Amino acid sequence: MSYAAEMTSCPVALAKGATVAEVGASLGRKRRSLEDFAALISPAAASPWCLEEMARQAHELTLKHFGRVIRLFAPLYLSNECVNVCRYCGFSRDNPIQRVTLSLDQVLAETRYLRSEGFRHILLVAGEHPRFISPEYLRECVARLHPDWPSISLEVGPLETAEYEGIVRAGAEGLVIYQETYDREIYASMHSRGPKKDFDWRLETVERAYAAGLKRLGIGALLGLAPWRMEAVALAGHVGYLLRHCWKAQITVSIPRLRPSAGQFEPPVKVGERDLTQLICALRLTFPEVGIVLSTRERAGLRDGLLRLGITMMSAGSHTEPGGYTGQGATVIGSEGEHATEQFEIADARSSSEVATVLAGMGYEPVWKDWDGVLND
Amino acid sequence: MSNLCIAGREFQSRLIMGTGKFASGELMATALAASGCEMVTVALRRADLSGKQDRFATILNFVDPSKYLLLPNTSGARTAEEACRLARLGREATQSSWLKLEIHPDPRYLLPDAVETLKAAETLLKEGFTVLPYIHADPVMAKRLEDAGCATVMPLGSPIGSARGIETRASIEIIIEQATVPVVVDAGLGAPSHAAEAMEMGADAVLVNTAVAVAADPVRMAAAFKAAVDAGRAAYEIGLAPKRREAEATSPLTGFLNEK
Numbered sequence: 080m081s082y083a084a085e086m087t088s089c090p091v092a093l094a095k096g097a098t099v100a101e102v103g104a105s106l107g108r109k110r111r112s113l114e115d116f117a118a119l120i121s122p123a124a125a126s127p128w129c130l131e132e133m134a135r136q137a138h139e140l141t142l143k144h145f146g147r148v149i150r151l152f153a154p155l156y157l158s159n160e161c162v163n164v165c166r167y168c169g170f171s172r173d174n175p176i177q178r179v180t181l182s183l184d185q186v187l188a189e190t191r192y193l194r195s196e197g198f199r200h201i202l203l204v205a206g207e208h209p210r211f212i213s214p215e216y217l218r219e220c221v222a223r224l225h226p227d228w229p230s231i232s233l234e235v236g237p238l239e240t241a242e243y244e245g246i247v248r249a250g251a252e253g254l255v256i257y258q259e260t261y262d263r264e265i266y267a268s269m270h271s272r273g274p275k276k277d278f279d280w281r282l283e284t285v286e287r288a289y290a291a292g293l294k295r296l297g298i299g300a301l302l303g304l305a306p307w308r309m310e311a312v313a314l315a316g317h318v319g320y321l322l323r324h325c326w327k328a329q330i331t332v333s334i335p336r337l338r339p340s341a342g343q344f345e346p347p348v349k350v351g352e353r354d355l356t357q358l359i360c361a362l363r364l365t366f367p368e369v370g371i372v373l374s375t376r377e378r379a380g381l382r383d384g385l386l387r388l389g390i391t392m393m394s395a396g397s398h399t400e401p402g403g404y405t406g407q408g409a410t411v412i413g414s415e416g417e418h419a420t421e422q423f424e425i426a427d428a429r430s431s432s433e434v435a436t437v438l439a440g441m442g443y444e445p446v447w448k449d450w451d452g453v454l455n456d
Numbered sequence: 457m458s459n460l461c462i463a464g465r466e467f468q469s470r471l472i473m474g475t476g477k478f479a480s481g482e483l484m485a486t487a488l489a490a491s492g493c494e495m496v497t498v499a500l501r502r503a504d505l506s507g508k509q510d511r512f513a514t515i516l517n518f519v520d521p522s523k524y525l526l527l528p529n530t531s532g533a534r535t536a537e538e539a540c541r542l543a544r545l546g547r548e549a550t551q552s553s554w555l556k557l558e559i560h561p562d563p564r565y566l567l568p569d570a571v572e573t574l575k576a577a578e579t580l581l582k583e584g585f586t587v588l589p590y591i592h593a594d595p596v597m598a599k600r601l602e603d604a605g606c607a608t609v610m611p612l613g614s615p616i617g618s619a620r621g622i623e624t625r626a627s628i629e630i631i632i633e634q635a636t637v638p639v640v641v642d643a644g645l646g647a648p649s650h651a652a653e654a655m656e657m658g659a660d661a662v663l664v665n666t667a668v669a670v671a672a673d674p675v676r677m678a679a680a681f682k683a684a685v686d687a688g689r690a691a692y693e694i695g696l697a698p699k700r701r702e703a704e705a706t707s708p709l710t711g712f713l714n715e716k
Contacts (some may be wrong), residue, residue, distance in 0.1 A: 097495045142670045144475020144617055197512040229501075294534070322564060327534055329563040442479045449515035451501045453541045454532055 097121035119361035131362035152200035162207030163273030169340030176420035185407035199448040200230040207236025225250030230450035237284040243291030245320040253295030261313030299333035303346030331370035338423040363389030395434035463607040474665025481518035489647035491678035500546040529556035558590040593624030612643040619646025648684030655688025
């Protein structure tokens with residue numbers, strides 16, 4: 080069982096060249112197929128009128144299914160060690176950056192800060208390194224955080240099902256894994272060394288996590304690597320596949336755009352704010368019940384606008400380097416004041432309380448706790 | 457209008473309100489007041505169950521226990537085991553042994569799992585909970601839960617939040633006909649007319665959340681649902697005129713035969 084076989088039959092041509100009539104028909108449907116999704120991300124659907132109509136429907140559907148609430152979470156970077164060479168990533172093994180893996184005590188210090196900021200949902204992030212970021216280390220981190228954190232998710236290198244099972248038993252709820260790009264050739268050119276080279280191993284990760292009992296599964300594509308419309312159709316196909324095969328999991332989807340990072344990678348494809356908006360609306364129109372996540376990669380004004388069009392989860396006040404919240408790990412590196420290097424630059428630098436205030440002002444309740452650890456015991 | 461009686465407790469209002477999806481706790485509290493409801497369900501997963509007065513999980517602070525019976529719910533639970541754990545922790549934290557039991561393993565349509573719901577109900581009833589289970593409109597399941605000792609049954613009109621109204625009408629009619637416990641139509645009621653329809657059918661109460669929470673004016677919409685529930689109940693108690701295929705003149709043509 081894998082999405083790989085199904086992926087080849089995604090309606091890519093429609094995403095590139097749907098007619099105005101096809102877009103109109105897709106806009107008018109109540110339940111939408113992958114073909115409808117393709118039409119809705121096509122250039123024909125990017126007209127101001129069409130985009131406004133999509134936005135209107137996306138807003139209504141999001142209100143109906145999720146209400147006037149936004150779930151907030153914080154990413155916590157455990158380590159920037161990595162054995163992979165990925166051309167676009169700040170943590171890429173070739174980049175001469177300051178590398179740190181937080182000790183358990185340092186992780187706890189960071190989480191104490193995040194708790195004081197209000198966060199009750201945490202996403203543990205790390206590069207891929209079997210020695211520094213072992214399954215045992217991750218299990219230990221989760222077990223130590225479980226008593227204080229109602230929801231713990233991980234965004235780390237792919238693991239085996241049995242390894243995920245240990246992490247589930249320790250109290251984790253979710254897993255986030257981006258395929259980065261669904262284009263095999265581009266994937267191969269972007270990931271030249273390390274275990275991440277294996278496209279299919281990565282693609283099947285979500286199902287291994289589901290089999291192990293993880294209940295919240297996040298997927299995504301990193302926009303900027305491949306032509307975005309083709310990427311989006313493959314991503315939407317993956318969402319549809321997971322909804323059918325991993326039916327007990329809450330599926331969430333992210334569409335991060337590439338940001339500047341160490342390594343000075345220039346994204347080969349430009350994805351504008353209009354494109355991103357069209358894509359978010361199309362995702363909402365096709366998958367009314369799926370969570371859509373928006374990180375601090377996007378600027379504040381854009382985030383505030385998009386949250387009415389389908390966003391259900393946001394990070395806020397994020398740091399993308401290990402120890403970024405409280406300076407943990409700085410002494411490991413050596414000279415005082417020196418910090419580990421971030422994965423990418425963030426674009427929305429507002430604090431979590433500032434974001435919460437803005438949300439409330441826009442008529443949305445910022446929800447800090449929407450899960451309970453007892454459900455993961 | 458007659459009172460609603462659940463597990464020996466009397467309620468004047470036949471509208472039960474949910475607390476999810478509101479723009480703020482303050483707005484929710486005002487809408488609850490406008491609805492005239494006396495029972496309010498709260499998702500335990502959103503509440504502080506740590507006993508540490510978490511100021512970032514304050515939903516229970518907006519439900520005044522002197523005005524409302526708190527009905528904690530197990531939303532988020534996918535199995536009987538998870539629901540039972542959440543219920544026990546919830547009882548400790550809220551001091552309420554009333555429980556809206558909901559187990560939906562499918563987060564997409566949030567449809568209830570009959571097998572797990574019956575299992576959890578049997579366990580929790582033995583532990584002294586007053587159980588109000590959320591179920592599909594399945595008449596046999598309703599009887600099984602009633603036999604187990606549940607205080608009500610809560611069949612869905614259509615999926616949670618869908619606003620599709622009572623799509624399960626035929627089955628809900630059977631459930632109402634056969635029930636010996638109150639029947640609360642829960643989920644999918646998107647308009648006051650849907651609530652009135654449920655009450656006219658003879659449902660004992662309805663539970664509403666999304667339609668009020670996401671309305672442009674939740675407070676007025678709460679009042680609209682209150683009026684609809686009252687109207688529907690009154691109509692049910694009075695008895696609706698039977699439906700006919702053809703018109704029947706309000707001034708009968710043979711009326712003269714009754715004249716003296």
